Amino acid sequence: MFRFSLTASVLFFCACTGPDITPVQYNDSLVIEQVRVVEAADRLQEVFDTYVKEDMESVYGRFTVQIDRSIEKVKQIDAFKGDAAFKNSTMDLLSTYKRLSENQYGDAMELLSKPDSLYSPSDEARLELLYKQIDRVTNQAGNNYSKAQDDFAKANNLKLSPVTREQTDETAAAPE
Numbered sequence: 001m002f003r004f005s006l007t008a009s010v011l012f013f014c015a016c017t018g019p020d021i022t023p024v025q026y027n028d029s030l031v032i033e034q035v036r037v038v039e040a041a042d043r044l045q046e047v048f049d050t051y052v053k054e055d056m057e058s059v060y061g062r063f064t065v066q067i068d069r070s071i072e073k074v075k076q077i078d079a080f081k082g083d084a085a086f087k088n089s090t091m092d093l094l095s096t097y098k099r100l101s102e103n104q105y106g107d108a109m110e111l112l113s114k115p116d117s118l119y120s121p122s123d124e125a126r127l128e129l130l131y132k133q134i135d136r137v138t139n140q141a142g143n144n145y146s147k148a149q150d151d152f153a154k155a156n157n158l159k160l161s162p163v164t165r166e167q168t169d170e171t172a173a174a175p176e
Contacts (some may be wrong), residue, residue: 018090023156026080027149030090033070037097040066044105052115060109067098089148096141104130
C-alpha cells in the first residue's frame with residue numbers, strides 16, 4: 001500500500017524541504033515518516049502477542065515517541081510548490097496513529113497486561129473490538145494517504161514503486 005522511491009537519498013531525510021526540492025525528494029521525505037510510524041505500530045502489534053507487560057510498555061513508549069518525532073518532522077516540511085494536499089494527508093495519517101496510541105492501543109495494552117486470573121471473556125471481546133477499530137481506522141487513513149500520494153505523483157509525473165523490506169529496514173529501522 002505504501003510506497004518509497006528507489007532514487008531517494010537517506011541523507012535527505014534529515015533535512016527540511018527547500019526551494020530546490022524535487023518531487024521525488026518531497027515524496028520521500030513524507031513517506032519515510034509514514035514508514036517509521038507504520039513499522040513502529042507493527043512492532044507494537046507483534047509485542048502484544050507476547051503478553052509481557054514490560055516489553056509492551058517499552059515498545060509502546062518507542063511507538064509514541066516515533067509518532068511525535070514524525071509529526072514534528074512533517075510539520076517542518078513546506079508545501080510543494082503551494083500544494084499541501086500530500087503533506088496534509090501525511091499529517092492526518094500520523095495524527096490518526098497518535099489518537100489510536102492514546103486510545104485503542106493504550107486500552108489494548110492495559111487489557112493484555114492483566115494477569116491471566118483477571119482476564120475475562122469480556123476482556124477478550126473488548127480486545128477484538130479494539131483490534132477491529134484499529135484496522136478500520138488505519139485502513140481508511142492509509143487509503144486516504146495513498147490516494148493523496150498517487151495524486152501528487154500524477155501531478156508531478158512520478159512513478160511510484162512499492163516499498164521493499166530492505167528499503168524500510170535501512171531507512172526506518174529505528175526512531176530518530
